[in-house]
Amino acid sequence: MAITGKPLGATAGAMIFQKGGNAVDAACAMLAATCTMWDVLSWGGETQALIYNPHTKEVVGINALGVAPTGATAAFFKDQGLKFPPSFGTQAAVTPGTPGGLITMLSRYGKLSLKEVLEPAIEMARGYPIEAQTANAIENDKEMIKQWPYSREVFLPHLGEEREAPYPGEVFSQPDLLATLEKLVATESEALQQGKSREEALQAAYDRFYTGDIAAELVRGVKEQGGLITLDDLANWSVKIEKPLQTSYKGIDVYKLKEWTQGPALLQSLNILENFDLKGMGYNSSRYIHTLYQAMNLAFADRDFYYGDPDFAPKSPMEGLLSKEYAKERSQLITEMNNPWTNPGNPYPYQGENNPYADQLENYSKNYFRYSEDADGEVSDSFLEDFTAGTTSIVATDKEGWVVSVTPSGGWIPAVIAGKTGIGLSQRMQSFVLDKEVNPFNVVAPGKRPRVTLTPSLALKEGKPMLAFAVQGGDTQDQNLLQFFLNIVEFGMNVQEATEAANMNSYQMQAAFGNHEIKPGAMTLSSETPPWVRKDLRQMGYAIDFRERTSGPINAIWMDWKHGTFWGGASNHGEDYGIGW
Known part of the structure; x- marks a missing residue:
C-alpha cells in the first residue's frame, strides 16, 4: 500500500x-x-x-x-x-x-x-x-x-x-x-x-x-x-540513523523522532491523557475537547522551551519530560477552565537533576508572549497560513x-x-529562535538542526506494527495525529473514518514559522459542532472559530492482523491519495 x-x-x-x-x-x-x-x-x-524493519523487529x-x-x-x-x-x-x-x-x-x-x-x-x-x-x-x-x-x-x-x-x-x-x-x-x-x-x-x-x-x-x-x-x-x-523515542498508551507502543522534531509532544500528551477516562467523556464532548486542549497546552509549553538539536548543548531533559510520573504531575494542572498562561514544567527532578533554568521559568510568561502582537484569541487567515503551513506525508507497507x-x-x-x-x-x-530566553535549546548556530514541526508516527501492539500515520500542517501536526490516534484507540473508528473526523486545533503554543505568534485560548472547531458544546467551551474561557474541515490531511495505514490485510486512509482535506494491491 x-x-x-x-x-x-x-x-x-x-x-x-x-x-x-x-x-x-x-x-x-x-x-x-x-x-x-x-x-x-x-x-x-x-x-x-x-521505518519498521521486519527482520530486526x-x-x-x-x-x-x-x-x-x-x-x-x-x-x-x-x-x-x-x-x-x-x-x-x-x-x-x-x-x-x-x-x-x-x-x-x-x-x-x-x-x-x-x-x-x-x-x-x-x-x-x-x-x-x-x-x-x-x-x-x-x-x-x-x-x-x-x-x-x-x-x-x-x-x-x-x-x-x-x-x-x-x-x-x-x-x-x-x-x-x-x-x-x-x-x-x-x-x-x-x-x-x-x-x-x-x-x-x-x-x-x-x-x-x-x-x-x-x-x-x-x-x-x-x-x-x-x-x-x-x-x-x-x-x-x-544523515543520522537514530533510535526513536517511545511511550506506551494502554498497551500500545507509540514511536516518534527525537526532540529535534515536535514529535515527543504527542508522547507527552498521551502520558498526560492516560490519567483521564477519555472514552467516558464521549467523543468531541466539551469535557473531552477541553481535556485534550489542556493536555496539549502542557506538552507544547514544554516543546517550546525544552526541545532542540540533541547534538548541541544544552541537552534537552527528555528522560524527565517523557516520565509517566512527570505526566501525572502535569495532569493535575488541568482544571475546569482554560488556563491561557500555561508555562513549561520542571522535568529535571524526574531524571535526578536540578533545573538550571528554574529562575528563568519563574518569569517565563512575560518572555513567552513578548513576540505575540495580538494575543486576543482571534485567528486571522494570515496567522493560520503560517501556523498550518503544509508539506506532504508518505506512508507505505508491504507483505514482507x-x-x-x-x-x-x-x-x-x-x-x-x-x-x-x-x-x-x-x-x-x-x-530557530535568536534568544535563549525563548528556548535555550533551539538558538541558531552553524551546524545545528532547527527544532522542526515534522513528525512521522508509528504504533506497535504486542510487538507487531499496528499503525503508520503522518500528516502535514505545521504546528497542528501532532494535534491532528493525537486526535486521529485516539479516534481509533478510544472510539473504535476505522482508519478512513479517523482521517476524516473533525479535529480541534489549538493555537496556544508558539508557532514555529513567521513571527512565532501565540494565540492563548484560541480554538478552531468543526462547523458541525453542536451549539451546547460551543456554549460550554465559551464558558470555559475559549475563543472559538469554526471551519468546515479541521482534520488533516492525515494519511495512515492500519495493519489488520486478524485477516492479514492493510486498511489505508487518506483524508478528504486535500489531494492526498492511496493505492493498495
Whole structure:
C-alpha cells in the first residue's frame, strides 16, 4: 500500500511495488515524485522518517534534516534587525537533506537501484501536466519568485503575460532538475559497471550531490543570491540513523523522532491523557475537547522551551519530560477552565537533576508572549497560513512487513532555486529562535538542526506494527495525529473514518514559522459542532472559530492482523491519495 499527498505521487509508489520493490523503495519513489511536483516541498528540503524493519523487529529513525550553514548565528540575524531568521530567501535555507535521506533509506533498507526508484521523478522532470493547486500557488507568489533568477526561469514560463505561471494542465518541464537527477543515476550506473556493490554505487551518487559538481553549482547559485551555504557545510553534513523515542498508551507502543522534531509532544500528551477516562467523556464532548486542549497546552509549553538539536548543548531533559510520573504531575494542572498562561514544567527532578533554568521559568510568561502582537484569541487567515503551513506525508507497507512513515518538507513555493541545479532550497531556518530566553535549546548556530514541526508516527501492539500515520500542517501536526490516534484507540473508528473526523486545533503554543505568534485560548472547531458544546467551551474561557474541515490531511495505514490485510486512509482535506494491491 502506498499513500501520499498527490495521486501521481501514490502512482509512483505503486509502480515501484510492481517492479518488486519493498515499502522503503516505494516511499523513496513517492518522495522523489512529490519533490519533483513541488507538492509543497522540493529536493532541497528535509526528510524525516520512521521505518519498521521486519527482520530486526525494530523501529529506526531517519534524520535527514539540514543544518544551519556557516555564518548563521543569532548575532548575524539580529544585526539585520530581525526577531527570528527570515521565512524566505537564501538566508532562510538550511543545507539540503532530502537527497541524502532518500539515498540512505534506499541503501540501508531498500532493494532496488536509484535508477529504478527515480524513474517516475525523472519522467516528471522531463515534463508532466501540472495540477491546478501548484500552478495557482506559483501565480499567487510570482512577485516574490521574480526576485530570484533561477526560480523565475523555472516557474514563470509566460513572463510578461497576464498569467506568468504555468496554466493548470500545461506540461511543466524542469530541464535543470532533470539533469541533476540524471547525473545521480549515471553516477550509480558507472559505479556498478566498475564492479562496485549496490551500497557503494549509491554512496557514489550521494557523494556527487554533497561533494561533487552538483554541490559546487548549488553553492555557487546560493552565493550568487546572497546565501550562506558553503561547500564545507554540504560535505560535513550527514544523515543520522537514530533510535526513536517511545511511550506506551494502554498497551500500545507509540514511536516518534527525537526532540529535534515536535514529535515527543504527542508522547507527552498521551502520558498526560492516560490519567483521564477519555472514552467516558464521549467523543468531541466539551469535557473531552477541553481535556485534550489542556493536555496539549502542557506538552507544547514544554516543546517550546525544552526541545532542540540533541547534538548541541544544552541537552534537552527528555528522560524527565517523557516520565509517566512527570505526566501525572502535569495532569493535575488541568482544571475546569482554560488556563491561557500555561508555562513549561520542571522535568529535571524526574531524571535526578536540578533545573538550571528554574529562575528563568519563574518569569517565563512575560518572555513567552513578548513576540505575540495580538494575543486576543482571534485567528486571522494570515496567522493560520503560517501556523498550518503544509508539506506532504508518505506512508507505505508491504507483505514482507516493512512499514514506513515519512514527513518530508522544505523548499515549498516560493522557493529559491540554487543555480542550474533545479534544486529548491529549504526555508527551515525560520524554526530557530535568536534568544535563549525563548528556548535555550533551539538558538541558531552553524551546524545545528532547527527544532522542526515534522513528525512521522508509528504504533506497535504486542510487538507487531499496528499503525503508520503522518500528516502535514505545521504546528497542528501532532494535534491532528493525537486526535486521529485516539479516534481509533478510544472510539473504535476505522482508519478512513479517523482521517476524516473533525479535529480541534489549538493555537496556544508558539508557532514555529513567521513571527512565532501565540494565540492563548484560541480554538478552531468543526462547523458541525453542536451549539451546547460551543456554549460550554465559551464558558470555559475559549475563543472559538469554526471551519468546515479541521482534520488533516492525515494519511495512515492500519495493519489488520486478524485477516492479514492493510486498511489505508487518506483524508478528504486535500489531494492526498492511496493505492493498495
